Amino acid sequence: MKLRFNGPTDGVLMIRLSGNWQIGEDLSSPNEVKTKLESETDIQRVTFDTKELTQWDSSLPILLLKIKNLCSEKKIYMDSDGLPRGANRLIELATAVPIEKDARSVEENKTFFSLVGAETIHFLKSAKEMIAFIGEAFLAFIKFLSGKARYRRSDLFMTIQGCGAKALPIVSLISLLVGLILAFVGAIQLKMFGAQIYIADLVGIAMVRVMGAVMTGIIMAGRTGAAFAAQIGTMEVNEEIDALKTLGISPMEFLVLPRMLALVFMMPLLCIYADLMGILGGGIVGIGMLDLNMSQYYIQTKEAISLNDLWIGLFHSAVFGVLVALAGCLRGIQCGRSASDVGNAATSAVVTGIVSIIVATAIITVMCNVLGI
Amino acid sequence: MKTDPFIIVRDLTMAYGDYVIMRDLNFTVGRGDIFIIMGGSGCGKSTLMKIMVGLKEPARGKVFYGDLNFWEAVPDDRKHIVQNIGILYQSGALWSSMTLAENVALPLEEYTDLSPNEIRELVSFKLSMVGLAGYEDFYPAQISGGMRKRAGIARAIALDPDILFFDEPSAGLDPVSAKRLDDLILELRNSLGATVVVVTHELASIFAIGNNSVFLDSETRTMAAVGNPKMLLENSQDPKIINFLMRGETEGHLR
């Protein structure tokens, strides 16, 4: 029993608080006061007796604030003389600045239709943003071609290094394994016909034509696209982009262009490298498991791959380079103003990057089919 | 001191979405003024600055630079104005991938034809003006918050702009550096004729350098007063302003 009532006598209700009034203790709830105030109609004044109160912490002022609000609702005078001095001071501080009513974001009751509407509007808005972004990126690229774009060479080289040379280890590992896996899966089928030698064709064509490009694309989306989004997002959070804008420097040219260029230069190179590693992986299976000899495998691969396949693969990778860079930079620029927004931007850059890579692969494959190449 | 009007804010209302922060702001910054924007934390001072420098569109109202209606001008005119503005952001906003020297040098490279040598000298000079000589090759992450603020000031004054906006320049500085900063601001005005708009809570600075000010009141969501801060303290009847200008120690001083 921590909270007791005396009275009301002559319209005065005395609230007696006793014991340890601390968080974690078994405290009486302010609802008791509420019911008391509601059941008795002739209360004009509330007083406190805290002689038996031993210790208290924030939970006491919280209770008192609630009582205070109840009292002012019911136009009852709250006499706080009986309260500990410190608690009175804390309440004064807490009520010094009135509650900002507008500051709470209002959660409206949303119907299904208004939700669908809001989503649609949001989708259209983000589609518009994306198209505008692509347009601006294109303009920046034109400016680059005419030599008027404003960016720092050193940024370009740093980015080239970051998304080129530094990506080699992971690209090697993944491509080698992909080549190996392709060969493994194919080997079981081809062995049934005694056509093991065609494993070289299978791996070679698959790697060079799409798999090399797709694998590097996905690696770069996870590695570099996310990094771009996080870098640019952090700049947005730190007002660095604002600082660029007010200086009259276009973030498009200064930040997006070097990143886009770096990826467009480096992706085809990485892709060729990935192709080689994939073929090497296929070779390991072919020579190690299927008893083909090295020169046989080499000649078979060389005959299987046409220059066309290589061009198509390189075209894929250049397209992926643009897509990954754009996805990363777009999500970075769209980033909000908090640290968690940066994380979301990076995640969403990877998702956008990978989805657009797969969609682009499908489109290019169909186009090649139609054109017969 | 009477100065001719330079930046004029008319019936300005600012909002984030539907959330109105301040409405009906009207004030004039004269040429050569050191104009103070003051008000409680979170009342919209930084937002007001962003609108004045063209980073955020006002919900309603106009900002004039001379005769030019800033928000309705063609982009080229706007760009021209903005090029003459040096800005210190509340967070410093140094470009984190560049050294302090490169940060200060970028505006110079962008808008002047100086040789790399001349730029290097200018950069060292600007950094030494804010007490950061010798830190040329440090990255923003390698220096303290107060130093970042000062480096931000060096970058803002790199081009000797006509107009300077400082968002809480002395926040995070020790009293001695803060005083030096006040002297620097006065000197920029006196020797270069710059117009300076300063967002600050630092009472000492407000009275030492400000010759005009606006007080934003977050309760009524509009400005409570404009004028010389010393005059405001003497003549204002508004307890909120007096309370602010006396650091809340008004008990016993209230008339």
Ligand SMILES: Nc1ncnc2c1ncn2[C@@H]1O[C@H](COP(=O)(O)OP(=O)(O)OP(=O)(O)O)[C@@H](O)[C@H]1O
């Ligand atoms: N990006 C934003 N989106 C929505 N509301 C915002 C945003 N930025 C600021 N606000 C709101 O605008 C109000 C004013 O913010 P502002 O940063 O201008 O305050 P301030 O006066 O500079 O405060 P301080 O003195 O603490 O720097 C705040 O109440 C804040 O809630």
Ligand SMILES: [Mg+2]
């Ligand atoms: Mg601010």
